[in-house]
Amino acid sequence: DTGVSQNPRHKITKRGQNVTFRCDPISEHNRLYWYRQTLGQGPEFLTYFQNEAQLEKSRLLSDRFSAERPKGSFSTLEIQRTEQGDSAMYLCASSSSPRDPSYEQYFGPGTRLTVT
Amino acid sequence: GQQLNQSPQSMFIQEGEDVSMNCTSSSIFNTWLWYKQDPGEGPVLLIALYKAGELTSNGRLTAQFGITRKDSFLNISASIPSDVGIYFCAGPHPNRDDKIIFGKGTRLHILP
Numbered sequence: 001d002t003g004v005s006q007n008p009r010h011k012i013t014k015r016g017q018n019v020t021f022r023c024d025p026i027s028e029h030n031r032l033y034w035y036r037q038t039l040g041q042g043p044e045f046l047t048y049f050q051n052e053a054q055l056e057k058s059r060l061l062s063d064r065f066s067a068e069r070p071k072g073s074f075s076t077l078e079i080q081r082t083e084q085g086d087s088a089m090y091l092c093a094s095s096s097s098p099r100d101p102s103y104e105q106y107f108g109p110g111t112r113l114t115v116t
Numbered sequence: 117g118q119q120l121n122q123s124p125q126s127m128f129i130q131e132g133e134d135v136s137m138n139c140t141s142s143s144i145f146n147t148w149l150w151y152k153q154d155p156g157e158g159p160v161l162l163i164a165l166y167k168a169g170e171l172t173s174n175g176r177l178t179a180q181f182g183i184t185r186k187d188s189f190l191n192i193s194a195s196i197p198s199d200v201g202i203y204f205c206a207g208p209h210p211n212r213d214d215k216i217i218f219g220k221g222t223r224l225h226i227l228p
Contacts, residue, residue, distance in 0.1 A: 043204075
């Protein structure tokens with residue numbers, strides 16, 4: 001399978017706990033994106049990486065959120081001191097550089113987080 | 117902020133019917149993307165459009181890049197049960213082509 005993979009697919013945690021999600025992009029893609037999606041909404045941009053460099057962070061990404069892509073391959077998204085409002089689907093996507101003819105983003109299956 | 121408006125929000129159709137949905141923006145877009153999302157899964161790219169007026173097909177799906185560059189349309193012909201899901205339009209932010217903006221989706225229901 002050469003698509004984007006995410007782990008875990010589901011996570012239930014208690015308020016105040018820390019959680020970490022992992023994303024493995026398509027191997028030849030140098031850009032990796034994190035999105036959050038709540039019920040009835042489209043995906044909302046959180047942050048993205050080009051190779052190992054984090055190029056932008058959305059205002060949605062509070063200081064409890066941190067993302068890394070240490071070797072320019074897989075990425076992790078950590079949420080510290082989770083709150084019930086963090087409950088959502090967290091989606092990862094990857095793409096090639098926008099200087100290429102196409103830069104469509106390919107999504108993983110997502111990690112559904114439930115904070116109780 | 118920049119928004120993409122999708123219409124309709126939801127639709128209920130009979131199997132075999134054709135479907136039309138659209139997406140509009142107040143700003144010009146240089147690329148339009150159409151995704152489909154099944155419950156509990158990530159969005160899957162259906163069609164990408166790069167030129168105003170472009171008409172592109174993918175099986176029973178046809179999408180068009182509006183001449184004004186502010187809208188796009190997706191048509192599904194002869195709908196089947198597996199077409200059920202949420203269809204999102206998306207496009208690069210007008211000022212930041214490395215960010216993708218999504219509409220809120222059109223939810224398609226097929227009546228038995």
